[in-house]
Amino acid sequence: MAKDIIKRAENGTYYFRANLGYNPATGKQIQKYKSGFKTKKEAKEEYSKLILSSAEELVADKESPTFKSFIEDIYLPWYKTQVKESTYKNRLKTVQKHFAFFYRKKVDEIEPIHVQAWQLKLAKEFSPNYVRIIQGMLCMAFDRAIILGLAKKNPSRMVGNIKSKKVKVDFWTLEEFQKVISLLYKGDYYEHYLFVSFWLLFMTGMRIGEASALQWEDIDFETGLLSITKTLYYKSMNEYKFVEPKTQASNRTIVIDEDTIRELKEWKEIQEKVLPDCGFVLSYSGIPTSKHTLPRALEKLAGLAGVHRIKIHALRHSHASLLISMGENPLIIKDRLGHEKIQTTLGTYGHLYPNSNFEVAKKLTGMLSYTPATHSIADYTSNQFTAEYHREVI
Structure with a gap:
């Protein structure tokens, strides 16, 4: 015998909990709970109305989850499999803190204007390089949403990132x-x-x-x-x-x-x-x-x-x-530090070579020597050759 979905509460009213399937994106069960009906008939009518009238709305919800649901239920579980555990835990706090700006919107409702407002807000509180890192993470999340069919565009990439600022490397002599x-x-x-x-x-x-x-x-x-x-x-x-x-x-x-x-x-x-x-x-x-x-x-x-x-x-x-x-070759420094590219080494430490041009100039001094000529070219060639030579030069 089928189970009656309409229940009676202790105060005499009726209620129900409708199971509306599973969200294909998150895998979570979709439920609706309603209570306070005076009669069982009223509760049944409302239940039928909910099943029939909200079908299209529920489908839309499945196709476009909120950004909060997307990040917490879809993106982060996947991202965790892509990076080291330490990286994931460090990035998790950043995501939860800064992505909350978009949480109330659906994924496909977020436009470039929203990302720009978010970007400008961050720029008032944090360094340009930190903002660039956060926005890079947002770009990655939207790229994933596009792959999964939850978004058609990446508003973060459309806006572009803010200009980076060269950070001076701190060290001890x-x-x-x-x-x-x-x-x-x-x-x-x-x-x-x-x-x-x-x-x-x-x-x-x-x-x-x-x-x-x-x-x-x-x-x-x-x-x-x-x-x-x-x-x-x-x-x-x-x-x-x-x-x-x-x-x-x-x-x-x-x-x-x-x-x-x-x-x-x-x-x-x-x-x-x-x-x-x-x-x-x-x-x-x-x-x-x-x-x-x-x-x-x-x-x-x-x-x-x-x-x-x-x-x-x-x-x-x-x-x-x-x-x-000590004058060591940048390639040796690169290998010793474990950098993948020489650009990383030079980009990080290039400013520590402030006098390199002067050193080059010193080394070039005396490389070439000149002994003054005692006769002009005209003394060794005919006037016709000299004229042709000058024409070619001109």
Whole structure:
């Protein structure tokens, strides 16, 4: 016997919950709930009316979900499969915060004028480069909506992005870094850990995730080769894991200098006394330290040393700056840092070559020599040849 969809509430009124199928885009069940009917007949009439009259409206809803539904139920589950877990979690907050501007509209209702209003609003609060990143993410979402047939155009691409602004790379000079590193006392176990951590980052240019994932087995002390094959995704002291490096070029082998080899050997001996079975190079407790530990220590040390504060990633820039000051070839710097393209290296650090034109001019000086001629060309040729020569030149 069929189940009666009309129910009676405790107060004597009637209600129903109509199941209207599933949204093909989201896979979620579509339901409508109505209550407060005085008689069962009224409830049945309303139920029939809903089923018959709202069919077209429901189909339209299926074809064009709200932007909120599209992002949360369709786009983000797909996007999660396309990027690293750490990237997804970092981008998720950005999406939820900034895409909410469009959430009440349906996907196909969003026009270029709406995107432009959103873009101008963001430009008042954030840097141009940050706005460009967010709008790039919006473009990607609309591209996906077009592929799925939920939109016919990409209003974000139609509007275009705002002009980028060259960001000055922050770094420490060799002298500034030496002021900071000299404050650490290697006789203290924890300070020795900080010392070798900052030293390694400054002298190799590794990303903090790459350095955090570094194992002792990744270092060949005989040849000085250091292999970078992974990076560390850190959520908490109980939840961390190795993941693939940022790009294919990030998988690399670099040669470390003899001073760094000596410092690493010394730290390994000290660490083994406290943690005999520790595989992590940069660890004082057997597990990777909190992602806030080194940045906070670096900030405090900068204040004590009287140098400007930098972020932990700026030690990577400091390494590149050091190599440039040594006159190293940009291609070598590219490979050492793990950049995929030389344009990335030159685009990031090109401004650190302020006197390159002067250096070129110095090198060109004296390359050519000229011994003054004692006779004119006319003395060696006929007047007819000279006339033809001048005509050709003119």
